[in-house]
Amino acid sequence: QELKEEQEKSERDEELQTHTGEKPFLCNLCGKGFSQKGHLTIHTRTHTGERPFSCKICEKGFIEKGLLTDHMSVHTGERPFLCKVCGKDFRLKADLRRHTMTHTGGKPFPCKICGKSFSRKSSLTVHVRTHVAEKPFSCEICGKGFCAKAFLNLHMRVHTGDRPFSCVICGKTYTQKSHLSVHLRTHTGDRPFSCTLCGKSFQYKLSLMEHMTIHTGERPFLCKVCGKRFREKCHLTVHMRIHTDSHSGCLCCLVFLLLRKISKK
Numbered sequence: 001q002e003l004k005e006e007q008e009k010s011e012r013d014e015e016l017q018t019h020t021g022e023k024p025f026l027c028n029l030c031g032k033g034f035s036q037k038g039h040l041t042i043h044t045r046t047h048t049g050e051r052p053f054s055c056k057i058c059e060k061g062f063i064e065k066g067l068l069t070d071h072m073s074v075h076t077g078e079r080p081f082l083c084k085v086c087g088k089d090f091r092l093k094a095d096l097r098r099h100t101m102t103h104t105g106g107k108p109f110p111c112k113i114c115g116k117s118f119s120r121k122s123s124l125t126v127h128v129r130t131h132v133a134e135k136p137f138s139c140e141i142c143g144k145g146f147c148a149k150a151f152l153n154l155h156m157r158v159h160t161g162d163r164p165f166s167c168v169i170c171g172k173t174y175t176q177k178s179h180l181s182v183h184l185r186t187h188t189g190d191r192p193f194s195c196t197l198c199g200k201s202f203q204y205k206l207s208l209m210e211h212m213t214i215h216t217g218e219r220p221f222l223c224k225v226c227g228k229r230f231r232e233k234c235h236l237t238v239h240m241r242i243h244t245d246s247h248s249g250c251l252c253c254l255v256f257l258l259l260r261k262i263s264k265k
Helices: 001-020 037-048 065-076 093-102 123-133 151-162 177-188 205-216 233-239 253-262
Strands: none
Touching: none
């Protein structure tokens, strides 16, 4: 009876520590603190490599039972977590939670340097590295560094030639799924980016951003030689030929070049 009471008291104390922020259980290897002994036990396995929970289908091991439970849905195809807003389903509860923020606009993790906010703490961590130039993930082949492991994984395809994403219509392959998604719009005619002022739609977000300068009057592309500004980068590129005398028949540039030469006489 005394042993049971002592165990219940210990559980109450650990539960209380999650609210007080106290972390009395320290990892002997890295010094990280935890509010519950069970959390320390799981964490220690990241150092020792111990994975006591194994999948009976593919034999993949996990450091805790919950991760094994999540993994099993890979084999069963089960997607039990449903978005109440749009009906999209997810394999993991964490994925649903992140997705829900796309509807609510919730971004609770702000960058202290530039103020940009993120829906995930891990995304903020990666972003902060862009300010401090920290690149902890390096390519073993060429030495190039990256701020996130996912970026390194994508980069490795440059060396391996792996292009796992194929267009089912024309067979063209891509290194990234996002590149394939953009390419598919050339077949479907999908134009998901619409101007809120005039309703014109575009296949690419960049095209919409360039279009918006028509309404705002913004001319973000500056000629460093004469100071003239342009609405689109391609216009600046054409303009630069007047400074190199490589105008290639552009009437506007020829006129500008002629006037400049006359003014110098």
